[in-house]
Amino acid sequence: MRINIFLQLPQWQITREQPPVTDYCPQYPGRRRFLSQSLTGLAGAATLTSLPACTRTAPAASGFADDAWSKAEQIRAQTVVPQFPAKVFDLRDFGAKADGKTDNTAIFAAAIKACHGAGGGQVLVPAGNYLSGPIHLLSNVNLHLAEGARILFSTDSKAYLPAVFTRWEGMELMGYSPLIYAYGQTNIAITGKGTLDGQANRTTWWPWKGGAWKGGTDWSVPGFPTQDAARDKLMQDMEQGVPVAERLYAEGANLRPPFIQPYACKNVLIEGVTITNAPFWLINPVLCENVTVDSVSCISHGPNSDGCDPESCKNVVIKNCLFDTGDDCIAIKSGRNADGRRLNTPTENIVISHCKMREGHGGVVIGSEISGGVRNVFVEQCEMSSPHLDRGIRIKTNSVRGGVIENFFIRDITIGEVTTAIVIDFDYEEGDAGKFTPTVRNIDIRNLLCNNAKKVFQVRGYKRSPIQNLQLTNCHFKQVDDIGMLEQVENFSATNVTIKGVEFKV
Template structure:
């Protein structure tokens, strides 16, 4: 009987380079024909799990609106460079008070401050329409109830925001342009970012002090109403954030030049993100980050981002544990990823846990794609990640194909040991990887039941490492044309 990896030595399951005898990790045995029964059982269990994904697709509700349009130009909006915030607010309020419908934005460039959606309103951007969001931080005050890197606070309004609303949508073939760049919003990040670019600007304060203070506020359980991080805090707002909303749709729009995360539904139920293009290469430009959400579908989207393409989250540290709401029942399908820190990611703000996550029929490739499938946590974040299924994933160029990282940021310095279990990767092909694996649990908390089935790594430069695992299975896995298994 094979020993679980958690019981084997570090040396046995580390590969710092290509093994001379066919790239396999040292100590791995050839696939046994007697294991066919186990493969059938794994496939049966996988089929049952994916039936759950189909159930999520059926049961995730999408909004419906009366066939009634409210044209923003009828409320004074003009494509002449003037600020149209009030015209948008008036149109949205009228639509809401009339029982709902579409707030229609025609072709043209419309400057605006933050847009706050109300129940039963679909903000629809016609093809050829561009919303140019103000780069004056004062326009995003007064502060609103928001979440920033998994911690609740009163901060700058997201550019498109909804709080405790239902039946809402952001649709159409138009573009939302946050106008962030090396002179606006992004310098607040400070330090160096992607490709060593330095976002700091002389005389421009950064987020560092406020970020540390917010962490202290959260750890001390300071009331959110007293966590005020507006002017002077330099905490950049998310682009689109629906907070504690139900039945939400974001469809077909293009989102670019974001100050911070692009799409961030928080504590929402029944969220659909469909046909959206996320293109923003600034610092922390995550594409779509569902946070403590239930019943989420992300499909037919394109990501070219300065951080994770899709990152599933559930709150950070004490704040995540205080709310204790996992992200669950999420289906990702038919998406394409290019640049990013990770393609499909779970973490790092994951203290509330994540479960029942499915990703299928996705393509990802770029010399600047750092990781393909990525889990990131540590003993400060904690949380349980379980029941995650990937299938039919095509990775072209990537730096590391599969990462399960228990040493993210603070590392093993906390009292909240994470749990990662029941992960299946099926029908994955990776053409070019600098490294295949960076998978490492804790000895006290090994990664449990990681299954690789029908997986092919064509041209890896390095195998990488598999450490502290229990119940690891590799079936029909090849590395550079050579069979790999234990």
């Protein structure tokens, strides 16, 4: 089904009538032709383009969303939030200098080691400006930033050596250490009212992104290297099965490090802090279990400044956060292509609530590094709005990425201003160029209010793999330029859905 409506009317109406049961698509035996459409208005001019398309004859799904939200409460209950002994290890006692110039990397390492060795507690960062290279957390350590504390991370790439085992855009490699990193640790936290400042800008880190991608911002700067060659080579290594230990992509590769990346950790808490000026993704837990991100402000407008990207994780709660970013606010991932399929670890059991999204490519997004699949995602009580917010709810994949995405539940969402409200894109980046057909099913959206959208839908599956069971209930789109596209959707339903004040019926 495809609908392209260009509205120039003060009042308009869409009506649809169910065709006779015998009205089948001759091109696709067994599929009924999609519902007929008409457009009427009181004044002005309007055009409607409806391309011949089909929907399968299976009856509308019923019951898949019933009692689904009880699962969200179970996820909250079973997501372990780490607790720490009452011992405090003040950074100043280890010789830290808060002048913003002295390198405190060794001081942080010493304080964390002492805290860990004593059975755990809080490493306190008092008010002041602390320059540091990478910080590596250990089990039972809470890195706590007091109000007024600011950790300024070095922009010297050599500071992030030696290379560590990490993921970059869903691919495993030996690369620069993330700015804050932990591998295989249990009970770790970053808390407090202070600020983590990556100091990235157009003269540090960001130019490595290189030229514009699909008409986006050109981040290249004359004389600065870019990531392009290394990114292409890493993709080749991944597809050819080169062992990760031999994928050496640190100094000279120009692959910007993630800001915070706990890897294969359990019981992770990030709470209260502000994260800004990130080289790359801001919060990127990988292969973790029990992750809580609470009351964090993610403010970074550089290239690939995703706010929070849980990747191949289980039991994640994201709540009360602010996202004002240069890329997706929240992007749920599970590994890219061959690496994602090799590890075969979905991201599952995610609850997102009471968050605010401002600028970004998408508000709540699934993909695009999605080859391991995603299931059981719940989003509620969130607000999204910005003239620079490209999409509200988005799923992005293709037949190179593949993956099974299922059980995505959204309710009580307010979107102020957005380019496109609901996007499910099977043609992201490479398009239909692979042999790993994605599956997307069971999406339930309820109580969504969108005040101003240039387009309501950009939804298109494949003929061989239609989007299954997309349900909208009590959703209202006030100001709309274009309804957009709904194509290759099996079992779509709309109950009490209005577009520009008029009921949208199917």
